[in-house]
Amino acid sequence: MRFDILTLFPSIIESYINESIIKRAKDKKILEINIINIRDFTLLKNGQVDDTPFGGGSGMVLMCEPVVRAIEKVRDDDALVYLLSPQGQVFNDNLAKKMVNTSKHIILVCGHYEGFDERILNFVDGEISIGDYVLTGGELPALVVLDAISRFIPGVIKEESFLNESFKDNLLDYPVYTKPRDFRGFKVPDILLSGDHAKIAKYREEEKLRVTKEKRPDLLK
Numbered sequence: 001m002r003f004d005i006l007t008l009f010p011s012i013i014e015s016y017i018n019e020s021i022i023k024r025a026k027d028k029k030i031l032e033i034n035i036i037n038i039r040d041f042t043l044l045k046n047g048q049v050d051d052t053p054f055g056g057g058s059g060m061v062l063m064c065e066p067v068v069r070a071i072e073k074v075r076d077d078d079a080l081v082y083l084l085s086p087q088g089q090v091f092n093d094n095l096a097k098k099m100v101n102t103s104k105h106i107i108l109v110c111g112h113y114e115g116f117d118e119r120i121l122n123f124v125d126g127e128i129s130i131g132d133y134v135l136t137g138g139e140l141p142a143l144v145v146l147d148a149i150s151r152f153i154p155g156v157i158k159e160e161s162f163l164n165e166s167f168k169d170n171l172l173d174y175p176v177y178t179k180p181r182d183f184r185g186f187k188v189p190d191i192l193l194s195g196d197h198a199k200i201a202k203y204r205e206e207e208k209l210r211v212t213k214e215k216r217p218d219l220l221k
């Protein structure tokens, strides 16, 4: 699967994708991640990519030309292009699954400052938000989207981990424990130490339902 991330701050993306699970998936060639600096696509001198808003107001607006030229450089017939924006469709597990099944090439465009010139919307397939709050830039949202989608790509994580994750079948994951068996009087449930795998599996299924009812009853509706 190929991701192209268009940004004004490549080093933010670089630091994340060169660690841990995402790095391993890149090394195994399961993921191809290209970082494109939007500034390389401006036609203006001094690398200018933004300007003041027409009609007045605070902040700087990302200009159409460099953003659209950067998109056109990496876009192909299979690609889906998304702007990261607090005004977009709110990202979740279902959207991540849908995206991974719809295209093998996703282009994520990170905004900054006051956001994008509205006309850029004519050159993309959609807008994605990671939640109802405003961040200073689209880099963290792009990484959230990249990371969540990557987990659905076969080979990125172990299939067993993938099958037992929160939100599968609208349930949260069961609680997990590791050593020591007793931490300051808080004990690991006996059943997990019993060695009875059938009983453990049943207990974990029941725990999924219990924690979902307790923490996220909305998922059960």
Ligand SMILES: C[S@@+](CC[C@H](N)C(=O)[O-])C[C@H]1O[C@@H](n2cnc3c(N)ncnc32)[C@H](O)[C@@H]1O
Pocket: 083, 084, 085, 086, 087, 109, 110, 111, 112, 113, 114, 115, 116, 128, 129, 130, 131, 132, 133, 134, 135, 136, 137, 138, 139, 141
């Ligand atoms: C300061 S924000 C611009 C917000 C814009 N003026 C508004 O109120 O809709 C700058 C950039 O950060 C990114 N961003 C901020 N919050 C986001 C969120 N919740 N989801 C996705 N992207 C976000 C977007 O790329 C956005 O263009």
